[in-house]
Amino acid sequence: MGSHPSQYAYTTTYRYPPWRPVGLPQLLLAGITLLLSTVGQAYVLLTSSELGSRYPYITSVDMIAIAATLLSIVGGSWLFALSKPNRSIRLDAELKSPLLDTFVNEKRALRIKVKPQRSVDTRATQAVYIPYFIAGNVCLGLWSVLWVAELYITSQIALLTHLIIQNYAIFISLHSWRHPDMRMSSGTWKMHILSKGNAALAVLFLWTNSGILENLSTPSTAEMLNNGTIFILMAVGGGPDPTIGLFLLYDLFALAYGTGAVKEWQIAFQYTALVVLFVLAWDLSGVTTERQESDIEDVLDGDGEIALDLEHHSRHF
Numbered sequence: 273m274g275s276h277p278s279q280y281a282y283t284t285t286y287r288y289p290p291w292r293p294v295g296l297p298q299l300l301l302a303g304i305t306l307l308l309s310t311v312g313q314a315y316v317l318l319t320s321s322e323l324g325s326r327y328p329y330i331t332s333v334d335m336i337a338i339a340a341t342l343l344s345i346v347g348g349s350w351l352f353a354l355s356k357p358n359r360s361i362r363l364d365a366e367l368k369s370p371l372l373d374t375f376v377n378e379k380r381a382l383r384i385k386v387k388p389q390r391s392v393d394t395r396a397t398q399a400v401y402i403p404y405f406i407a408g409n410v411c412l413g414l415w416s417v418l419w420v421a422e423l424y425i426t427s428q429i430a431l432l433t434h435l436i437i438q439n440y441a442i443f444i445s446l447h448s449w450r451h452p453d454m455r456m457s458s459g460t461w462k463m464h465i466l467s468k469g470n471a472a473l474a475v476l477f478l479w480t481n482s483g484i485l486e487n488l489s490t491p492s493t494a495e496m497l498n499n500g501t502i503f504i505l506m507a508v509g510g511g512p513d514p515t516i517g518l519f520l521l522y523d524l525f526a527l528a529y530g531t532g533a534v535k536e537w538q539i540a541f542q543y544t545a546l547v548v549l550f551v552l553a554w555d556l557s558g559v560t561t562e563r564q565e566s567d568i569e570d571v572l573d574g575d576g577e578i579a580l581d582l583e584h585h586s587r588h589f
Contacts (some may be wrong), residue, residue, distance in 0.1 A: 294354045294399045302402055303351050305409035310344045312416025320480075332530025336476050339522065343469045347405070350462040354398060397454050398463045404441040408434050408470050415477070424481065431478050438471035442516060443509050456513050464515050471506075472519035479527055496540035500547070507548045511555040520548055 317337045411434035418427035446467060448455040456464050503520050510516030528541035 294402065296355075298399075298402050298406075299351055299355055302406050302409070303348075305406050305413065306344065306347050306351070309409035309412040309416075310340070312413045313340045316416050316419050332476065332480055332526045335522070335526035335530060336473070336480060339469065339473050339476065339519075343466060343473060346462055346465050346469070350398070350466060353462070354402075397460055400445060400454070401441060401463050401467060404437055404445070405466060405470075407437050411437065412477075415481075419481070428478065428481055431474055431481060435471060435474035435478065438467055438474060439506070441467045442471060448513065456515065464513065468510065468516040468519050471516065472523050475520075475523050476526060490534060491536050491540070496536065500540060500544040503544050504547050504551065507551040511551065514552050514555040517548055517552040517555060521545055521552070524548065 317333060317340065320333055411430050415427045415430040415434070418424075418430060444450065446454050446464070454460065503524065507517040507520050524541045524545040528538045528545070
């Protein structure tokens with residue numbers, strides 16, 4: 273029997289399991305479809321740049337080009353971020369104490385301040401949107417091909433399919449009511465910008481593609497009400513996250529002050545924008561309250577502290 277060691281060393285390691293990584297084939301396919309979709313949109317917009325040039329306001333085609341460029345940049349940045357390898361978090365806590373102190377201070381606990389790692393769980397969350405992202409790019413690419421072939425009515429079907437896909441992702445697959453962990457955050461904002469921005473872009477393309485705004489016929493009251501109802505329902509359904517509402521406001525501004533030649537449509541878009549603004553104010557008030565409650569919960573949970581009770585060799589998070 274040898275002598276007892278003068279010190280005991282306690283080493284505890286916590287490792288979060290890595291989330292499911294995004295496969296390279298998926299990323300490559302998403303990147304290729306994004307490139308083809310961007311090129312197709314650019315070609316259609318450049319060949320349509322003369323539309324509405326006689327109007328004093330910024331044309332809706334110009335605003336579509338701004339939105340499409342923004343979404344292409346965000347899409348490329350998002351895919352680049354997903355291509356980075358996963359990194360697991362390792363937290364090592366080591367305490368070396370004399371044997372006498374172990375018995376005298378047996379109630380002592382070691383507390384380590386750890387910065388919360390909220391971005392750990394975002395990769396699996398964002399991987400959910402990749403199929404919708406790829407399908408949307410395919411639809412936009414197909415739309416541009418049909419547009420160049422002057423199959424305008426058929427191209428509307430491609431745009432409508434794209435809108436349905438993005439709306440399903442927004443209101444079902446990614447909505448916080450079904451998956452609270454998928455709400456807008458610093459790690460998932462690009463995914464939300466892409467899904468909701470692509471839906472709003474599809475709406476603009478549908479209006480421009482149909483040529484309704486260039487039609488001098490006066491719209492009926494039912495047509496204007498139906499149009500406003502669609503925008504309002506999308507804004508309400510996207511809450512409490514106001515992102516889709518902000519994109520819809522952008523759409524309404526582009527439609528009201530773009531190439532529209534019919535005064536009734538312009539007024540209808542303006543009133544619809546006021547209702548969407550009210551919905552946005554309601555959503556923003558809910559987001560503020562939710563964040564305050566989340567901050568209170570973080571304080572009650574110990575603000576990222578890890579407690580190690582050496583007596584019972586237990587861990588409390």
